[in-house]
Each structure stands twice: as C-alpha cells, then as structure tokens.
Amino acid sequence: MNSKRPVNLDLSTIKLPLSALTSITHRITGVIMFVGLIFMFWAFQVSLSSPQGFETVKTLLQENFLAKFVLWGLLSALAYHCVAGIKHLIMDLDIGVTLEGGHKMAQAVVVISAILILLAGIWVW
Numbered sequence: 001m002n003s004k005r006p007v008n009l010d011l012s013t014i015k016l017p018l019s020a021l022t023s024i025t026h027r028i029t030g031v032i033m034f035v036g037l038i039f040m041f042w043a044f045q046v047s048l049s050s051p052q053g054f055e056t057v058k059t060l061l062q063e064n065f066l067a068k069f070v071l072w073g074l075l076s077a078l079a080y081h082c083v084a085g086i087k088h089l090i091m092d093l094d095i096g097v098t099l100e101g102g103h104k105m106a107q108a109v110v111v112i113s114a115i116l117i118l119l120a121g122i123w124v125w
Helices: 018-049 051-063 065-092 099-124
Strands: none
Touching: 018 051, 018 065, 018 099, 051 065, 065 099
C-alpha cells in the first residue's frame, strides 16, 4: 500500500486537546499509584509489625521531606485518578460526550484535581 499521507514523527509539534491530555494523565497517575504501592505496603507492614515500627513510620512521615513528598505525590495521583475516573463514569452515562462537553469536563477535572492536590499538600505539610 503506497500512502501519500504526510507522516509527522516530531511529537513536539503535535498539539493535543485538553481532553486527550487529561486522558493520558489519567493513565500516568494509574501507573504512579501502582508503583507507589511498594512504598505504601512497606509502610503498612512496618507500622503493623510492632509499636516501634509504628513509631518509625510516624517519625519518617513527620520529619523526612522525601517521605512527605512521596506521600503527597501518591495522594495527588490518587486524587487526579479518582476525579478523572468519575469523569469517565459520567461519560459512560452519555453525559458530556460531545466535543464541547468533553472539553468542559476536562477543564473541570483539572480544576477539581488542582484543588484536591493543594488540599493534600496542606494536609501532608
């Protein structure tokens, strides 16, 4: 098959719509949460092993900047993933499936997620 269609291999020149970016970010946050389970399971296992283990995890999360940053990142990924997932469930009900509706819902996902991420940051720190 000889196609005369142009091929654009420079990904930096492709401008994706906001709905596509929110969908890609939804997938990325799913991967972040999956990888973050390693940290969460470790902390959970140590905290339940003994009273000293609980104190170790508590101290780590109160005093270590990196641990707080990882926790905030996981909470941020969870918040975004949940909001985007709710958007997908709403769209499964045939609400906002038009081009304009998809763009407005993508804007809502970004705004609501930004608020939740800011609140998670305030809670962690």
